[in-house]
Amino acid sequence: MWCQGEVIGRIHWHDHLFSLKIKADIAPFQAGQFVKLAHVVGEKRIARAYSMINAPDDPELELLITHVQGGQLSSHLARLQLGDKIAVSTRATGFMVLSELPKARDLWMMATGSGVSPYLSMLRQGDLWQQFERVYFVYGVRHTQDLAYADELERWQQTHPFHWLPCVTREPDFNGITQRIPEALLSGSLEESLGAVIAAPTSHVLLCGNPDFIKATTVILKEKQLTKHLRRAPGQISVEKYW
Ligand SMILES: Cc1cc2nc3c(=O)[nH]c(=O)nc-3n(C[C@H](O)[C@H](O)[C@H](O)COP(=O)(O)OP(=O)(O)OC[C@H]3O[C@@H](n4cnc5c(N)ncnc54)[C@H](O)[C@@H]3O)c2cc1C
Ligand SMILES: NC(=O)c1ccc[n+]([C@@H]2O[C@H](COP(=O)([O-])OP(=O)(O)OC[C@H]3O[C@@H](n4cnc5c(N)ncnc54)[C@H](OP(=O)(O)O)[C@@H]3O)[C@@H](O)[C@H]2O)c1
CATH class of the missing domain: 3.40.50.80 (Nucleotide-binding domain of ferredoxin-NADP reductase (FNR) module)
Structure with a gap:
């Protein structure tokens, strides 16, 4: 299941590293888990996992993202600006908790x-x-x-x-x-x-x-x-x- 997230914050660490803060209505999660972000290109949904930095009781998702050169999704995420929309999986998952x-x-x-x-x-x-x-x-x-x-x-x-x-x-x-x-x-x-x-x-x-x-x-x-x-x-x- 996917919901529509909105970029509400961005930290530029350097040209290949940035953080996004995203407002998205996802289910409760545990510290250490990850969500998926997705972008649709033509008929294809490109979805990748990103671990949360924010504590579970903080409603703003915060993600640290490496811009992999030529990477399909991270190149798209690197272009996102405040107010832009991005698909977020509604359920977080992962066992490193x-x-x-x-x-x-x-x-x-x-x-x-x-x-x-x-x-x-x-x-x-x-x-x-x-x-x-x-x-x-x-x-x-x-x-x-x-x-x-x-x-x-x-x-x-x-x-x-x-x-x-x-x-x-x-x-x-x-x-x-x-x-x-x-x-x-x-x-x-x-x-x-x-x-x-x-x-x-x-x-x-x-x-x-x-x-x-x-x-x-x-x-x-x-x-x-x-x-x-x-x-x-x-x-x-x-x-x-x-x-
Ligand atoms: C459980 C899980 C959690 C993850 N959490 C994060 C996260 O919090 N932040 C994050 O930046 N990425 C995270 N990743 C990696 C992320 O899901 C993507 O693989 C990454 O953004 C590259 O996607 P892409 O479509 O741009 O590159 P693709 O076109 O799919 O190219 C993939 C290649 O990029 C390189 N690569 C992938 N991830 C990284 C990375 N993080 N740093 C350096 N090189 C990489 C590898 O060489 C890999 O083979 C996580 C992956 C998993 C499985
Ligand atoms: N970080 C940057 O300044 C920079 C600049 C341009 C592009 N990028 C993009 O970012 C991606 C790389 O991201 P990154 O620098 O976060 O990740 P990374 O390449 O995984 O490097 C992070 C750390 O892990 C170390 N490492 C790499 N392979 C290892 C191994 N086999 N065993 C133990 N340690 C290992 C690296 O050491 P070594 O340094 O010895 O490899 C480095 O200290 C690239 O794909 C590129 O697209 C990053």
């Missing part, structure tokens, strides 16, 4: 690019503080300009047991981690920078974004004795692949 996660002391949120969206929704919603004592947020991007919502992450860091770490891979002069997330994990620099250790008895790890990043990181986490989390076999790794 807090109610699916087992209790653990530490929650590790790791993402590349726009894969941070589900985590921002969980932070804004706030229930995660009943489930976890500490939250570590690892944000892998090509350039510092890709670090959307960094100001908000700084604020969470000042007010909660929350620590975030950017890994910026295409700026050799970046004053911080310049390795990809899996490499930073393997070298130990990721845990050292955060002053924390990922271990099966204490940690749950969320991975979201680039599928190759998820694959490489999962291999390393499995070497640390963490396993994929399934309803029938609880583990410590939950993933959301964006393509």
Whole structure:
């Protein structure tokens, strides 16, 4: 089922990254879930998934969108202006939600690019503080300009047991981690920078974004004795692949 959404806000992060705020009458959802946006071209509906950043009780949908060069739908979304209409699925879906996660002391949120969206929704919603004592947020991007919502992450860091770490891979002069997330994990620099250790008895790890990043990181986490989390076999790794 689809409803008609209206663009009511837009943040321009840079030429290939933007956020849209959309007014749309969708069913209640859980932080971490995604809706579909669609655009009809001729006879064909081009529909793609986008994770909410807004908390479920915020009626304005907020989405962070990478403009993939030549991408069919993201190129259309990149052209939308205030007042423009866009089809939105009325039901959100997705299993990377807090109610699916087992209790653990530490929650590790790791993402590349726009894969941070589900985590921002969980932070804004706030229930995660009943489930976890500490939250570590690892944000892998090509350039510092890709670090959307960094100001908000700084604020969470000042007010909660929350620590975030950017890994910026295409700026050799970046004053911080310049390795990809899996490499930073393997070298130990990721845990050292955060002053924390990922271990099966204490940690749950969320991975979201680039599928190759998820694959490489999962291999390393499995070497640390963490396993994929399934309803029938609880583990410590939950993933959301964006393509
Ligand atoms: C569950 C889920 C949630 C998603 N949430 C988001 C989101 O919140 N924000 C978002 O920008 N995208 C998100 N995506 C990806 C999104 O659905 C589209 O695939 C993306 O916008 C490209 O669509 P397109 O039609 O422009 O490109 P297409 O013409 O379909 O080209 C697809 C190609 O674009 C690349 N690509 C796709 N998504 C991304 C991305 N996010 N970053 C970099 N490269 C990408 C890949 O190489 C992929 O093969 C999500 C995908 C899934 C499955
Ligand atoms: N980000 C930009 O400034 C920019 C500019 C032009 C176009 N675009 C568009 O945006 C899309 C890319 O978006 P993006 O930069 O958000 O996503 P991305 O290419 O997935 O890169 C995000 C982060 O993931 C890392 N990564 C890539 N492959 C990995 C792997 N196999 N294992 C571990 N980490 C991996 C990247 O490292 P590496 O840097 O080492 O790859 C980078 O740090 C492109 O398709 C393009 O259309 C973006």
